[in-house]
Amino acid sequence: MGESPAARLQEPIPSDPVPDLVENVLGASQYISVSYWIGEAIELVCGVNPGEWVAEKFAGDFEAVQKAGVAVENLAMFNGDFAAAINKGLSEVADGWGGNAYDTANEYFSKVATTIDGQVDTLESLGRDIKEVAVGMYETAKGVKGLLDQLMDLLIAIGIELAAAAASSWTVIGPILSGAAAVATVTKAMGVWGQALNAHTTAWNSAQAFVGVVAGYLGALDDADLKALPEGNYDHPGVN
Numbered sequence: 498m499g500e501s502p503a504a505r506l507q508e509p510i511p512s513d514p515v516p517d518l519v520e521n522v523l524g525a526s527q528y529i530s531v532s533y534w535i536g537e538a539i540e541l542v543c544g545v546n547p548g549e550w551v552a553e554k555f556a557g558d559f560e561a562v563q564k565a566g567v568a569v570e571n572l573a574m575f576n577g578d579f580a581a582a583i584n585k586g587l588s589e590v591a592d593g594w595g596g597n598a599y600d601t602a603n604e605y606f607s608k609v610a611t612t613i614d615g616q617v618d619t620l621e622s623l624g625r626d627i628k629e630v631a632v633g634m635y636e637t638a639k640g641v642k643g644l645l646d647q648l649m650d651l652l653i654a655i656g657i658e659l660a661a662a663a664a665s666s667w668t669v670i671g672p673i674l675s676g677a678a679a680v681a682t683v684t685k686a687m688g689v690w691g692q693a694l695n696a697h698t699t700a701w702n703s704a705q706a707f708v709g710v711v712a713g714y715l716g717a718l719d720d721a722d723l724k725a726l727p728e729g730n731y732d733h734p735g736v737n
Contacts, residue, residue, distance in 0.1 A: 502578035509567030535656035542652060542686045547693070551645055554697050555638045559631050566627030573620035580614035583607075616718050623714040630707055637700045644693045651686035655679055 539546065583606050591599070658679035 502575050502582055505571050505575035505578055507571055509564040509571065535652055537659060538652045538655035538683075538686070542648075542655070542683060543690050547645060547648060547690070551641060551693075555641060555700075559634050559638075562634065563628055563631035566624045566629075566631060569620055569624035569627060571624075573617045573624060576613040576620065577617045580610040580617075583610040619714055619717045623711065626707070626710065626714075630704075633703070634700065637696055641693050641696050644689055644696070648686060648689045648693065651682055651689060655682045655686060658682060 543550070587603055587606055587610075591603075
């Protein structure tokens with residue numbers, strides 16, 4: 498017999514782009530300035546610290562999610578190989594074994610093989626979907642990171658415009674021009690912030706929907722009502 502089916506149960510290894518997510522997205526503090534006017538702009542547009550908000554809402558071990566998908570796929574391959582090994586073993590002992598004992602054993606192990614082999618397609622689909630969710634989470638966070646970059650540029654611009662308005666307050670026209678520019682930039686920034694909020698809402702709704710999908714997969718996994726095997730060898734009383 499070839500390689501043991503247990504060889505399929507390997508430690509899952511994540512692949513790009515998921516491992517770099519924490520480095521790329523959760524370093525949100527780099528975007529936050531201590532400047533008073535930028536702080537004022539942040540409060541005006543967002544009402545919260547956007548860097549901290551992103552870190553809170555999108556923090557998570559996405560690599561572990563991807564590894565879970567790989568592990569489920571490994572389990573699917575294990576089930577397929579294990580079922581094949583059982584069927585091969587039954588065929589090998591069939592030539593030299595017969596009677597009630599063989600019939601009972603054949604029925605039992607055939608049922609085991611059929612049951613675990615019947616789980617393969619569902620496990621493969623589940624593993625694939627879990628990995629897709631992990632990548633989707635990564636892409637969403639990456640998109641929000643891009644919005645955060647754009648938002649911070651606008652917030653800096655607002656801070657500069659507000660500072661200019663304050664610095665030119667002794668004139669008449671200076672504050673008017675700077676204030677008008679700030680209003681226009683605030684409108685743009687609020688639009689970008691709204692996109693980030695919408696992305697979070699979409700991601701959250703998708704995650705909740707996937708919980709139902711997983712439940713459906715688990716419900717589709719058939720099991721078998723099998724009696725427990727004896728813990729020791731059979732000792733026939735009439736055989737010495």
